[in-house]
Amino acid sequence: MKELQKKAREVLNNNWKDRFSIPCANLYPFQWFWDSGLIAIGFAHFDMQKAEAEINTLLDAQWGNGFIPHIIFHTESDSYFPGPDFHCSNLHPEASKKYKSTGMTQPPVTGFVLENLYRISSDKKATLKFIETVIDKVYFNHEYFYKNRDPQDEGLIYIYHNWESGTDNSPIWDDIWKTMNSPEYTFERRDTTHVDASERPSKREYDHYLYIIEIAKENNYSDEKIAELSPFLVQDPLFNSVLIKSNESLIALYKLMGNNEDKIAQLQKWQTKSIKSFNDKLFDEELGAYIHYDLRNEKPIRYISSSSFSPWFANIPNKERAASMVKVMLDKFGGEHQYLCASFDPTSERFSPKKYWRGPVWINLNWILYNGLKQYGYNDIAERVKQDTISIIEKNGFYEYFDSRKEIHEHGNAGYGGNNFSWSAALLIDLLN
Ligand code: DGY
Numbered sequence: 393m394k395e396l397q398k399k400a401r402e403v404l405n406n407n408w409k410d411r412f413s414i415p416c417a418n419l420y421p422f423q424w425f426w427d428s429g430l431i432a433i434g435f436a437h438f439d440m441q442k443a444e445a446e447i448n449t450l451l452d453a454q455w456g457n458g459f460i461p462h463i464i465f466h467t468e469s470d471s472y473f474p475g476p477d478f479h480c481s482n483l484h485p486e487a488s489k490k491y492k493s494t495g496m497t498q499p500p501v502t503g504f505v506l507e508n509l510y511r512i513s514s515d516k517k518a519t520l521k522f523i524e525t526v527i528d529k530v531y532f533n534h535e536y537f538y539k540n541r542d543p544q545d546e547g548l549i550y551i552y553h554n555w556e557s558g559t560d561n562s563p564i565w566d567d568i569w570k571t572m573n574s575p576e577y578t579f580e581r582r583d584t585t586h587v588d589a590s591e592r593p594s595k596r597e598y599d600h601y602l603y604i605i606e607i608a609k610e611n612n613y614s615d616e617k618i619a620e621l622s623p624f625l626v627q628d629p630l631f632n633s634v635l636i637k638s639n640e641s642l643i644a645l646y647k648l649m650g651n652n653e654d655k656i657a658q659l660q661k662w663q664t665k666s667i668k669s670f671n672d673k674l675f676d677e678e679l680g681a682y683i684h685y686d687l688r689n690e691k692p693i694r695y696i697s698s699s700s701f702s703p704w705f706a707n708i709p710n711k712e713r714a715a716s717m718v719k720v721m722l723d724k725f726g727g728e729h730q731y732l733c734a735s736f737d738p739t740s741e742r743f744s745p746k747k748y749w750r751g752p753v754w755i756n757l758n759w760i761l762y763n764g765l766k767q768y769g770y771n772d773i774a775e776r777v778k779q780d781t782i783s784i785i786e787k788n789g790f791y792e793y794f795d796s797r798k799e800i801h802e803h804g805n806a807g808y809g810g811n812n813f814s815w816s817a818a819l820l821i822d823l824l825n
Contacts, residue, residue, distance in 0.1 A: 403816075415815065418586045428446055428447070429450070438821075444522050447509075465491070471585075474602065479494045482612050500534065548673065559630065561597055572600055574603035608622065628684055628699065636666055681716070701733070704768055718773060731797075732777045734753060736751050745797055752793035753780070756819060791816065792811075
């Protein structure tokens with residue numbers, strides 16, 4: 393296990409670029425929001441300075457309205473499409489002047505990342521001092537969401553692009569693509585020069601991805617206009633669980649710091665409202681788990697993915713719901729031939745075990761599920777998620793995602809996408825400590 397830890401540290405150190413980390417070489421040559429946060433958790437175990445620098449750089453790219461972009465383009469790399477030329481025209485008037493960035497965001501992990509840095513730190517006083525210098529920026533980011541991304545004032549935040557979900561080409565979005573009449577663009581993909589096309593989204597999916605951004609650009613990334621016009625507008629259980637967990641962490645940290653009663657009271661207000669709406673609107677009694685809601689077409693999207701179980705992490709379900717989710721996970725995702733946890737329901741005809749977010753196991757989701765299950769006292773299943781995570785990395789290396797079918801791992805490589813992938817290394821370090 394020592395050897396694996398050593399390799400994980402090497403992956404992180406090799407992907408470190410002075411002030412931030414890339415997710416992996418070639419395929420993802422810039423800084424990504426949720427990658428960055430999760431990477432900091434790994435660094436915190438052996439190099440707190442890098443963990444802090446990672447977060448400082450991320451927050452330095454925050455816009456004037458509190459928004460944090462999903463990609464910060466620190467360099468002009470041409471190994472990625474769509475790069476800065478595509479994203480950065482017509483940016484919002486409050487966009488960062490200092491960094492080029494996209495105009496979409498990602499699951500807001502920063503709040504719970506800060507709490508994890510504090511948990512891991514061996515010098516709690518110094519770490520709390522660091523947290524004091526950045527925490528208000530994270531609060532400001534949450535305020536941005538509640539003020540600008542919740543048009544019906546429900547306490548549930550919308551995402552306007554599948555890239556905001558983090559689960560880019562999940563089958564969850566398939567029915568939304570059918571409602572759109574996206575043009576056929578001509579462009580040169582770069583991802584498929586680094587990774588086998590069978591492991592990546594299709595050309596037609598990319599047309600949809602670009603079309604939504606074109607609409608946002610025509611409207612200078614105005615949140616109001618996007619809420620009115622974007623064909624993709626979704627309340628995502630993973631995104632909202634991450635935000636709610638981060639709210640919980642901010643409350644805990646502000647309490648530790650003292651003297652922040654107003655912010656704590658506001659965060660608690662958001663929590664009460666969000667958790668209630670989340671339970672009222674996103675739990676599907678028949679399916680026994682949480683699902684996505686299509687806000688543009690006003691209908692639930694009734695499929696189960698690994699995102700359906702993320703509410704454990706944010707302490708959202710009551711005991712009965714938590715138990716029903718465990719049953720669904722074990723019945724559908726947890727057969728003896730499966731590693732936990734496939735990103736999409738393996739019993740669905742939409743399951744595709746090699747294709748990015750349409751089936752493979754992802755380490756970030758496993759880490760979220762492991763911690764969520766532990767919070768509810770499901771220690772045995774949590775342990776299985778942890779051991780499965782260690783096994784697939786030990787067998788294949790630090791890939792971006794992995795086949796969930798055990799037999800595939802017996803016949804050679806079953807790791808897909810980018811290799812030497814930062815958050816796979818970072819979160820393994822955390823699981824092993
Ligand atoms: C990609 O390029 O696949 C990224 O996930 C977008 O954020």
